[in-house]
Amino acid sequence: MLKEIRDIIRAIGAVFGDIGTSPIYTLTVLMLLTKPEKDQMVGIASLIIWTLIILVSVQYAWLAMNLSIKGEGGIVVLGEIAKALTKNQKFRKLYRIFIVLGLSFLMGDGVITPAITILSSSEGIRLIPGFENMPQSEVILIAIIITIALFSIQSKGTGKIGSFFGPIMILWFTSIGIIGLYYILQAPQVIKALSPHYAIEFLISNPLKGFIALSEVILAATGGEALYADMGHLGRVSIRRAWVFVFFMLTLNYLGQVAFVILNTTVEGQSIFFASAKALLGDRFYIPFLLLVIVAGIIASQALISGVFSIVFQAINTRIAPLLNVKHTSTEISTQIYIPAVNWALMLGVIFMYFNFKTSDNMAAAYGFAVITTMSITGFFLIIIYLFKRSYIHFFISLFLFLVDIVFWLSSSTKIPHGAYWSIFFAFVPLSVMTLYIKGQGKLYKNMEFKPFKDFVTEYEEIYKRSPKIEGTAIFLIRDLKAIPPYVIQTMFDHGILYKDNVFLSLIKRDEPFGTETFVKGSIAEGLRLVEIRYGYMEVLDIDKELSKVGIRERVIFYGVEHIYTDKLLWKIFSWIKRSTPSFVEFYRFPHKKLHGVAVRVEF
Secondary structure (H helix, E strand, O other): OHHHHHHHHHHHHHHOHHHHOHHHOHHHHHHHHHOOOHHHHHHHHHHHHHHHHHHHHHHHHHHHHHOOEOOEOOHHHHHHHHHHOOOOHHHHHHHHHHHHHHHHHHHHHHHHHHHHHHHHHHHHHHHOOOOOOOOHHHHHHHHHHHHHHHHHOHHHOOHHHHHHHHHHHHHHHHHHHHHHHHHHHHOHHHHHHHOHHHHHHHHHHOHHHHHHHHHHHHHHHOOOOHHHHOHHHHOHHHHHHHHHHHHHHHHHHHHHHHHHHHHOOOOOOOOHHHHHHHHHHHHHHHHHHHHHHHHHHHHHHHHHHHHHHHHHHHHHHOOOOOOOOOEEOOOOOOOOEEOHHHHHHHHHHHHHHHHHHOOHHHHHOOOOHHHHHHHHHHHHHHHHHHHHOOOHHHHHHHHHHHHHHHHHHHHHHOOHHHOOHHHHHHHHHHHHHHHHHHHHHHHHHHHOOOEEHHHHHHHHHHHHHHOOOEEEEEEEEOOOOOEEOHHHHHHHHHOOOOEEEEEEEEEEEOOOOOOEEEEEEEEEEOOEEEEEEEEOOOOOOOHHHHHHHOOOOOOEEEEEEEEEEOOOHHHHHHHHHHHHOOOHHHHOOOOHHHEEEEEEEEEO
């Protein structure tokens, strides 16, 4: 029982920061955009609450979280499940495209979410007596200082800090829930918003305004995808139980903000969240509450940053993104990682957002498109998976959810001319890199002069018999035994380097996120054998440790270093990416004293 409570507290701290800070700006932006009448406010509240129910509770907490690979969730997992259900190569390629698209928009969201969360939290300073006229430039400066501090501590790891996140977020949700409850008691008619009738009535009575409103209503559900993405770390049960508490508190706060608008005639142009809190708490208690807001914003940003690190690591291990320098910040949790290049790129992107949009209200115009794009891709995968599984009730519910996703997506697409093009830009960068990397790796593999396995074995056996051998064991990295890479041919046949014991080592990525299995496949010829290491796409490999499991103590490890020669600009960029990022042996931390790279010229 105590462990279950601890898991729920951890889930509240690690998963719900993003969706938990959405009340800071969602209703304010909705009011600015749609300018609803007082009698339409219950319909607005109903839209928000039923968006949380449909997109977060049903799509993620129920349907998506029913699907996993060894307890892991996320868009990569959904794609892998969908791919496993069909042998049709066209479908499998289509699913891979959607995986890359989903990952790209999640990475793009990694720039916008910390920016809007930290800036909107910082803007609350203006309600402190004496700071009412603080220039926006100074608010931005405070946000930049918080941002630089946040990204600077990433290399230290967040495991110890993370243990404090749960209690702080419980305090946060309880506080905003109590504030909301106070105003609900003042205007109890807002409880009618719990009925979907008022949301539907608002959309039917105000079709254009309602359609546009959906582009801002989706802000209430941002962070909903974290329920599924973090399932492997925290468990399905604890996240679902935590969501019950979080949903209840969010509902209280949104209803309370709507009640505050109904009760007050002078809320236009104000942040409804901060104004309602200030009116109840007064000057004395507002400052501690503002500090809590800022801390909650930092926690929300931290969860998103860690999530992006995890997404990039999955993309690298599934071989759809270039290898990057990955540092492990925990000796206990292998998936707690830090990727310097991604960290600093995110930080620069966040600071750029401050200068480009100036205020969180302006930034909200760019926010939401990336999120609903990812949710739509999730909805698509749910349809495919439940259809192939012949779970028809779940299939029809998924179909309904996908249609809802598409309506939200169409509404959010109206934001593109008003700033949402930055969502596309920030997604386009990783999308372009991953697409070029996938295409480039395919072309590289195709253009290399591989030797058929049978021809290689025949020539190897002749040379091994008559050539002098070096004492010890040599490892040769290969991808597929059917085609022997040219660097092996150069080393053994052209340079005459043969060891008494030669081992072909193949690293094979499995569809599961975790687990490693190392075994000797058998002898290929005299003095030559094959070893395979099969690993989950979230695993961090220790090559020496894995080889020692099968009794191998290598003296040297040979690997190929491809030098690409091309006149085409696109492939020159690919070549630059290959040169600028860690090699395969650097990424997997092969023992550097034993490494011997063999240069291979490849013409594109």
